[in-house]
Amino acid sequence: xxxxxxxxxxxxxxxxxxxxxxxxxxxxxxxxxxxxxxxxxxxxxxxxxxxxxxxxxxxxxxxxxxxxxxxxxxxxxxxxxxxxxxxxxxxxxxxxxxxxxxxxxxxxxxxxxxxxxxxxxxxxxxxxxxxxxxxxxxxxxxxxxxxxxxxxxxxxxxxxxxxxxxxxxxxxxxxxxxxxxxxxxxxxxxxxxxxxxxxxxxxxxxxxxxxxxxxxxxxxxxxxxxxxxxxxxxxxxxxxxxxxxxxxxxxxxxxxxxxxxxxxxxxxxxxxxxxxxxxxxxxxxxxxxxxxxxxxxxxxxxxxxxxxxxxxxxxxxxxxxxxxxxxxxxx
Amino acid sequence: xxxxxxxxxxxxxxxxxxxxxxxxxxxxxxxxxxxxxxxxxxxxxxxxxxxxxxxxxxxxxxxxxxxxxxxxxxxxxxxxxxxxxxxxxxxxxxxxxxxxxxxxxxxxxxxxxxxxxxxxxxxxxxxxxxxxxxxxxxxxxxxxxxxxxxxxxxxxxxxxxxxxxxxxxxxxxxxxxxxxxxxxxxxxxxxxxxxxxxxxxxxxxxxxxxxxxxxxxxxxxxxxxxxxxxxxxxxxxxxxxxxxxxxxxxxxxxxxxxxxxxxxxxxxxxxxxxxxxxxxxxxxxxxxxxxxxxxxxxxxxxxxxxxxxxxxxxxxxxxxxxxxxxxxxxx
Numbered sequence: 001x002x003x004x005x006x007x008x009x010x011x012x013x014x015x016x017x018x019x020x021x022x023x024x025x026x027x028x029x030x031x032x033x034x035x036x037x038x039x040x041x042x043x044x045x046x047x048x049x050x051x052x053x054x055x056x057x058x059x060x061x062x063x064x065x066x067x068x069x070x071x072x073x074x075x076x077x078x079x080x081x082x083x084x085x086x087x088x089x090x091x092x093x094x095x096x097x098x099x100x101x102x103x104x105x106x107x108x109x110x111x112x113x114x115x116x117x118x119x120x121x122x123x124x125x126x127x128x129x130x131x132x133x134x135x136x137x138x139x140x141x142x143x144x145x146x147x148x149x150x151x152x153x154x155x156x157x158x159x160x161x162x163x164x165x166x167x168x169x170x171x172x173x174x175x176x177x178x179x180x181x182x183x184x185x186x187x188x189x190x191x192x193x194x195x196x197x198x199x200x201x202x203x204x205x206x207x208x209x210x211x212x213x214x215x216x217x218x219x220x221x222x223x224x225x226x227x228x229x230x231x232x233x234x235x236x237x238x239x240x241x242x243x244x245x246x247x248x249x250x251x252x253x254x255x256x257x258x259x260x261x262x263x264x265x266x267x268x269x270x271x272x273x274x275x276x277x278x279x280x281x282x283x284x285x286x287x288x289x290x291x292x293x294x295x296x297x298x299x300x301x302x303x304x305x306x307x308x309x310x311x312x313x314x315x316x317x318x319x320x321x322x323x324x325x326x327x328x329x330x331x
Numbered sequence: 332x333x334x335x336x337x338x339x340x341x342x343x344x345x346x347x348x349x350x351x352x353x354x355x356x357x358x359x360x361x362x363x364x365x366x367x368x369x370x371x372x373x374x375x376x377x378x379x380x381x382x383x384x385x386x387x388x389x390x391x392x393x394x395x396x397x398x399x400x401x402x403x404x405x406x407x408x409x410x411x412x413x414x415x416x417x418x419x420x421x422x423x424x425x426x427x428x429x430x431x432x433x434x435x436x437x438x439x440x441x442x443x444x445x446x447x448x449x450x451x452x453x454x455x456x457x458x459x460x461x462x463x464x465x466x467x468x469x470x471x472x473x474x475x476x477x478x479x480x481x482x483x484x485x486x487x488x489x490x491x492x493x494x495x496x497x498x499x500x501x502x503x504x505x506x507x508x509x510x511x512x513x514x515x516x517x518x519x520x521x522x523x524x525x526x527x528x529x530x531x532x533x534x535x536x537x538x539x540x541x542x543x544x545x546x547x548x549x550x551x552x553x554x555x556x557x558x559x560x561x562x563x564x565x566x567x568x569x570x571x572x573x574x575x576x577x578x579x580x581x582x583x584x585x586x587x588x589x590x591x592x593x594x595x596x597x598x599x600x601x602x603x604x605x606x607x608x609x610x611x612x613x614x615x616x617x618x619x620x621x622x623x624x625x626x627x628x629x630x631x632x633x634x635x636x637x638x639x640x641x642x643x644x645x646x647x648x649x650x651x652x653x654x655x656x657x658x659x660x661x662x
Contacts, residue, residue, distance in 0.1 A: 071434030071603045073404050103402030104597070106435045108604055131570060146628035151619060159562045169565075171558040221552025227502040227631045231490050233619055234500075238612040239462060240604045244619055266435070266597070272402045273439055273571045281569040288482060288564055288575055297478035300558045 002315045007032045009326070010047060016330025017051045019083075020062035026085035030116045035316050038307025041181045042117045045322060049115050049258065050083070051329045058257030059083055059113040065090045073098055073105045076240075079112035084263060087112050088121055095267050096128050103272030107265040108240035114138070115258040119172035119301070122160030125267050126168030132160040134172075135236040136263040139249035142176045143216035145226035148203030150216040153245030153259065154180055155232035162270070164282055167308075169289065171300035175229040177218040183209050236264040333646045338363045340657070341378060347661025348382040350414075351393035357416035361447045366647050369638030372512045373448045376653060380446050380589065381414070382660045389588030390414055390444040396421045404429055404436045407571075410443035415594060418443050419452055426598050427459050434603030438596040439571035445469070446589035450503035450632070453491030456598050457499030460609075463491040465503075466567040467594040470580035473507045474547035476557035479534030481547040484576030484590065485511055486563035493601070495613055498639075500620065502631035506560040508549040514540050567595040 001009070010028035015021060027050060035043030053059045063082025067090055070076055075094045079087035087109045098105035118134040125132035138153030158172035174180075177197050186193050187209035195205045198212030206212060219225035237244040242262025243251065251260060270278045289299060318326075332340070341359035346352060358381060366374030384390045394413025398421055401407055406425045410418035418440045429436035449465040456463035469484030489503035505511075508528050517524045518540035526536045529543030537543060550556035568575040573593025574582065582591060601609045620630060649657075 070606070071432075071600075073433030073435045074603050076604065101402075102404030102433055104404045104435055104437045106599065106603075131566070144623045144626070144628040147623065147626035149622075149626045151622045151626075157559075159558070161562075161565050169561070171562075173555045173558065175555075220555050223631070224504045224506075224551050225555070226628075227490070227504065228488075230500070230619070230623070230631075231492075231502075234492050234616055235462070237619075238616040239599065239601055241608065241612055244615065246619065246622065247615075268437065268566075268570065269402075270570055272405050272437075273407065275401070277572065281572055284575065284578070285565055285569040288561070288568075288577065291480075291482045291577065292475045292478065292561070295475070295478035295480045295482075297475040297557075300554070300561075 001318060003032055003036055003311060006035060006044060006316060006318075010044060013047055013326060013329045014050060017054050018061045018330070019050070019054060023061065023063070023083055023086050026089050027083050030085055030120050033120055034117065036308050036311040037304040038311070039117065039304065041179070044318060044326065046115060047326050047329060053113060053115065053257050056255045056257050058252070058255060058260065067091055067094060069094065073102045075105065075107045076110060077107070078110050081111055081260070082113065084109055084112035084114045085116065088263075088265075092124065095265065096125070096130065099130050099267035099269045100271070104266070104268045107267070108242070109263040109265070110240060110242050111260070112263065113258050113260050114263065117172050118156050118158035118263075119160075119170050119304075121263075121265055122158045122172070123168055123170050125265070126160035126162045126170065129162045129270070131162070131268040131270060132158075133266040134158040134263060135232045137233050137237050137243070137245040137248065137261055138259040139252065140245040141180060141217050141249075142219055142229060143199060144230070145219055145223040148199040148216055151246060152176075152219065152226075152229040152233060153248070154217070155229045155245070157228065157232060161285065162282065163286065163289075164279065167301065167305045169285075169299060169301065173220075175219055175225050175232060177220045177225075180213075180217065183212055183217070187213060236262050240264055332649060334363055334367055334642060337366060337375060337647060337649075341375060344378055344657060344660045345381060348385050349392045349661070350381070350385060354392065354394070354414055354417050357420050358414050361416055361451050364451055365448065367639055367642040368635040369642070370448065370635065372510070375649060375657065377446060378657050378660060384444060384446065384588050387586045387588050389583070389586060389591065398422055398425060400425065404433045406436065406438045407441060408438070409441050412442055412591070413444065415440055415443035415445045416447065419594075419596075423455065426596065427456070427461065430461050430598035430600045431602070435597070435599045438598070439573070440594040440596075441571060441573050442591070443594065444589050444591050445594065448503050449487050449489035449594075450491075450501050450635075452594075452596055453489045453503070454499055454501050456596070457491035457493045457501065460493045460601070462493070462599040462601060463489075464597040465489040465594060466563045468564050468568050468574070468576040468579065468592055469590040470583065471576040472511060472548050472580075473550055473560060474530060475561070476550055476554040479530040479547055482577060483507075483550065483557075483560040483564060484579070485548070486560045486576070488559065488563060492616065493613065494617065494620075495610065498632065498636045500616075500630060500632065504551075506550055506556050506563060508551045508556075511544075511548065514543055514548070518544060567593050571595055
């Protein structure tokens with residue numbers, strides 16, 4: 001399928017699932033971007049996830065995001081219980097304006113349902129020439145280092161850096177040892193997991209994927225990853241008057257819906273500190289990227305951009321079983 | 332020794348080493364704080380490091396920090412080649428004012444010599460009720476994930492979160508697998524290091540501490556830690572018109588001095604998003620801390636605060652050999 005055809009399909013199916021038109025368009029865009037960039041788990045497959053959240057009543061399908069400006073450097077969008085994508089779209093122009101005016105600004109998305117990666121947000125800001133950071137909690141599935149009971153979500157951190165004339169430097173990773181989807185994949189396939197991915201409900205290390213899904217995952221990088229996971233909870237939870245991962249999973253009441261809560265996005269304008277010398281200093285960043293790539297180490301987003309180039313030229317292939325499931329949405 | 336006696340000693344010896352009075356006072360403060368908190372490697376031992384930097388001509392001992400305001404949300408302090416501590420002291424009040432006025436603000440320290448931990452900065456801001464993040468590159472000693480040649484510094488990230496009525500939640504860690512001082516300690520003692528700490532100059536894993544010090548250290552947490560190390564380079568290097576770790580070690584010209592360059596500090600006022608509800612939401616953060624400590628996992632700064640309580644009550648003990656070396660400074 002071409003990306004345009006995929007976009008039309010996603011929009012139509014999200015509308016058929018009951019989502020308002022503006023939400024459907026915004027959500028379709030991130031699914032197409034995921035599929036285009038070879039991120040199957042954040043691609044068009046998410047139509048099924050979105051459909052499930054809508055049917056379970058977890059998301060408000062026609063929520064109207066409310067934008068406000070609590071301070072000169074702050075933007076808040078109350079998503080009204082809708083998906084996060086439209087809330088971000090509505091808040092981003094003001095975030096960009098404030099970052100350019102003040103040098104630095106922050107955007108809080110509140111009361112949104114989150115099921116996508118964070119890289120679309122930081123990439124969009126980097127394409128505007130800004131440096132961006134994004135954080136969001138999820139559901140409490142991850143134990144702190146030194147413990148075995150869930151406190152944190154998979155709590156991703158994303159970062160974007162503008163590169164004139166090329167795709168931005170972007171990373172986006174969970175602070176859990178692995179993605180939760182990776183463990184679910186092992187469960188579905190009946191495969192053992194390494195014993196350092198998590199704990200069973202009794203706090204013992206285990207190779208059993210189901211036991212970890214019912215117990216607790218570990219953070220990446222030991223106590224350092226655990227500290228970062230705590231930071232994500234704080235920044236995109238209490239700091240913006242939104243839920244921690246523990247509160248989000250409690251609010252879900254076992255419906256198995258996507259996490260509900262907030263997201264914090266920071267934007268810094270390089271021209272703030274650099275003035276007219278932005279170009280010269282961004283060139284110095286390029287020298288660092290060259291030093292990384294020159295020893296055949298990959299930049300974080302490299303694989304994604306390679307997939308993007310292929311998809312733009314050749315379109316994407318949707319597995320027949322997934323396509324059939326998608327076609328059944330709203331029928 | 333009491334902490335007051337230690338402070339007097341540090342001030343006197345820094346002056347004897349040639350440091351101007353205002354710098355000596357600011358630098359002494361962080362050394363006493365390190366010793367007080369049981370961080371021996373960032374404690375009074377650093378008098379020897381500072382003395383070496385002064386004698387090697389790496390630091391400008393009487394630099395006068397210049398404060399400016401490039402944007403409504405930005406503060407810059409040009410440290411004039413002096414130690415970072417006084418530059419931070421001079422910039423912090425304006426950073427606090429701007430964070431309170433705009434909700435978020437950033438402080439860049441430029442052209443400073445850095446040899447201390449970052450936690451004193453974020454802790455000071457958290458004690459003012461602000462949420463703080465700090466980043467600084469160092470010397471290029473660390474290879475990116477997938478490579479074996481040094482590009483990054485040990486590139487610490489520090490975070491501070493205010494806790495009403497108690498010490499702030501603070502972490503401060505290197506994005507390298509271990510602290511460089513840890514490897515130096517192994518070298519001095521002739522002990523082997525684990526083979527996942529770094530590479531020799533030919534890019535091979537090794538147990539030889541000297542070979543890693545002459546080769547490259549690894550980042551913590553694989554490609555995720557490597558991505559964070561790159562972010563620190565970008566945020567506290569090109570974004571603020573200051574040196575990357577590769578540029579800093581090149582500028583050192585083999586003198587073995589402390590890293591010269593910049594530091595970026597972000598401050599967010601919880602009242603910006605929370606208004607009158609700060610207290611209620613900080614209580615929700617306390618619930619998360621309780622969930623961590625309730626399963627006997629430690630909070631990042633817990634050990635440091637315990638040492639602090641002991642030092643405040645009982646004073647600190649300085650090893651005789653170190654004391655003798657300190658007494659020889661400036662004689």
